[in-house]
Amino acid sequence: MFLLNTHPDHRSPLDPTDAETLGLEAATGVERHLHYRDNNAETPLVSLPGLAAATGVDAIHVKDEGQRLGLGSFKALGGAYAVIRLVLEEAAARLGRAVDMAALHSPDIRQIAQGMTFACATDGNHGRSVAQGAQLVGARSAIFVHAGVSDERVAAIARFGAEMIRVAGSYDDSVKEATRISEERGWTIVSDTSWPGYERIPGLVMQGYTALVREALRQIPAPPTHVFVQAGVGGIAAAVAGHLAIALGERRPLFTVVDPARAACLFETARAGHLVTVPHGEPTIMAMLECYEPSRVAWRILARAADAFMTVEEEDAVSVMRRLADPAAGDPPIVSGESGGVGLAGFLKAIADPDVKAALSIGPQSRILVVNTEGATDPGCYQALVGASPAEVLSRGAA
Numbered sequence: 001m002f003l004l005n006t007h008p009d010h011r012s013p014l015d016p017t018d019a020e021t022l023g024l025e026a027a028t029g030v031e032r033h034l035h036y037r038d039n040n041a042e043t044p045l046v047s048l049p050g051l052a053a054a055t056g057v058d059a060i061h062v063k064d065e066g067q068r069l070g071l072g073s074f075k076a077l078g079g080a081y082a083v084i085r086l087v088l089e090e091a092a093a094r095l096g097r098a099v100d101m102a103a104l105h106s107p108d109i110r111q112i113a114q115g116m117t118f119a120c121a122t123d124g125n126h127g128r129s130v131a132q133g134a135q136l137v138g139a140r141s142a143i144f145v146h147a148g149v150s151d152e153r154v155a156a157i158a159r160f161g162a163e164m165i166r167v168a169g170s171y172d173d174s175v176k177e178a179t180r181i182s183e184e185r186g187w188t189i190v191s192d193t194s195w196p197g198y199e200r201i202p203g204l205v206m207q208g209y210t211a212l213v214r215e216a217l218r219q220i221p222a223p224p225t226h227v228f229v230q231a232g233v234g235g236i237a238a239a240v241a242g243h244l245a246i247a248l249g250e251r252r253p254l255f256t257v258v259d260p261a262r263a264a265c266l267f268e269t270a271r272a273g274h275l276v277t278v279p280h281g282e283p284t285i286m287a288m289l290e291c292y293e294p295s296r297v298a299w300r301i302l303a304r305a306a307d308a309f310m311t312v313e314e315e316d317a318v319s320v321m322r323r324l325a326d327p328a329a330g331d332p333p334i335v336s337g338e339s340g341g342v343g344l345a346g347f348l349k350a351i352a353d354p355d356v357k358a359a360l361s362i363g364p365q366s367r368i369l370v371v372n373t374e375g376a377t378d379p380g381c382y383q384a385l386v387g388a389s390p391a392e393v394l395s396r397g398a399a
Contacts, residue, residue: 001261002310002356007273007303014242018301021203022242027210033081034211036101037136039070043212045219050328055351057366061224062324062344063216066335066375071132073288073337073374074212074236075125075192080133081208082190082201087113087137104137113137117187119144121167121174123232123288124153124377126192126205131160133190142187144178146171148283148290152378170280172292193233193295202235202297209239216369217247224253224369226362228350230342231257231266232289234298236373241305253369254307254360258346260284261311265294266302270309275299285385286317288339288374308360312345318385320345324372325386325393332397335375335390337382343370 013019020026034040048060069076084104091109092099103109117140120130127143134141141162145154146169158164165181167174175193182189194202217223227244231237234257241255259267262284268276277293284290320341324334334341347368350356376382376390383389 001264001267002308002350002353002359003267003271004308004359005270005303005306007270009304010307012304014245014304015300017203018242018297019246021207022210022239022301023246026207027214027243030077030081030208030211031214033084033101036104037069042215042219043068045216046332046334048327048331050331052368054328055348056364057362057368058364059221060368060370061216061220062334062370062372063212064334064372065212066340066372071125071128072377073125073128074209074371075129076132077129077211078192078205078208078235079120079126079129079190080136082204083118083130083133083139084137085204086118086188086190086201087116087139090116110138113139116140117142117185118190119178119182119187120190120192121146121171121178122149122157123171123290124149124157125288125374127157127162128160130190131157131162134162135160142182144174146174148287150378150381152380156377170292171290192235193291193293194297196296199297202295206235206239206297209236210243212371213240213243213247220369222367223248223251224367226256226347226360226366227253227369228256228258228343228346229371230289230339230346230373231259232263232291233293233295234266234302235295236371237266237306238295238298238301240371242301245305255305256308256310256346256350256360257302257306258342259309259311260286260289260317260342261313263290263292264311265292266299267309267311269294269299270306285314286339286342288337289342310346310350310356312342312349316345316349317342320348321382321386325388326396333393334372335382335393336372337374337377338385340372340374344372
């Protein structure tokens with residue numbers, strides 16, 4: 001399914017709060033924060049000239065987040081960043097003075113952090129980031145996971161010392177349970193989705209994601225004309241679309257939000273023109289995107305900054321994983337998890353439909369940017385779907 005954005009606010013300036021959250025000054029602050037993080041390095045922007053030639057466009061670039069900060073997902077930029085910001089703010093309030101990132105590991109700040117517990121609900125990647133951030137500052141973390149989260153993903157979060165809490169039902173059920181218990185126990189919720197009265201912390205999470213956009217704009221030979229980014233609750237799509245709108249202004253690219261057909265909460269929200277909760281149905285293989293209610297903040301941004309919304313099917317997600325693992329001649333292989341390549345899957349689906357291709361004005365001069373949002377965060381599932389391990393896929397590029 002495909003539709004153009006017809007919201008009355010389409011291409012209007014961002015809400016002032018959102019513009020501040022995703023603006024140039026804030027993004028500069030995020031990059032400064034990252035300088036103090038271990039394992040920090042720019043993730044690669046990978047060119048796919050073979051696929052570009054095969055699809056009749058000028059260029060395709062993939063911002064590959066598969067190795068971000070050792071967590072294997074763009075989410076490493078969000079949850080941990082928010083946790084650290086919140087600890088610094090709490091320390092500043094208690095100590096009565098400004099506290100800089102450089103002082104994060106000082107004894108007085110660490111003592112304050114030890115009395116704090118950060119909680120969230122997760123499909124896997126966000127929870128790992130929150131748990132890592134808490135471990136970095138010496139705080140505690142409690143991570144709520146729903147029934148569909150694999151044991152392998154749970155173990156990957158637990159290794160950061162998090163208390164793991166299983167919740168029956170869906171991701172949305174785990175969000176509600178995390179909120180309820182955290183309110184009872186005085187824990188700080190660090191959610192990547194938002195609801196009335198709870199917007200600032202999800203805004204900090206999205207703010208962390210601006211780092212990947214800044215890097216991509218420095219790395220890319222020419223600004224993209226089209227961007228396709230996948231969405232769960234909408235945080236990464238909103239962060240990318242919003243920052244591009246601010247950074248590029250009138251030169252901003254056409255931005256398409258890509259949803260799983262089985263959890264198309266942003267697509268249906270765009271169709272209705274207001275926030276929509278979609279019914280739970282059969283689970284999607286795109287597990288990191290299996291969300292049924294959009295983030296309030298993300299929708300406010302995307303109503304203005306997105307140009308189109310579309311859905312992809314289960315087979316589209318698996319096909320693009322395999323295509324990236326065994327790429328067109330001359331292209332390097334990319335390890336992409338079940339949700340990682342969904343933006344690229346959206347592009348491939350768009351150009352296969354003449355009406356959608358025309359609606360998006362995709363042609364020989366088009367320069368496409370997508371984000372591989374995760375590597376093989378569940379290696380067993382990856383090997384079963386692709387037919388090779390991540391190491392075997394990467395070895396193809398070295399051969």
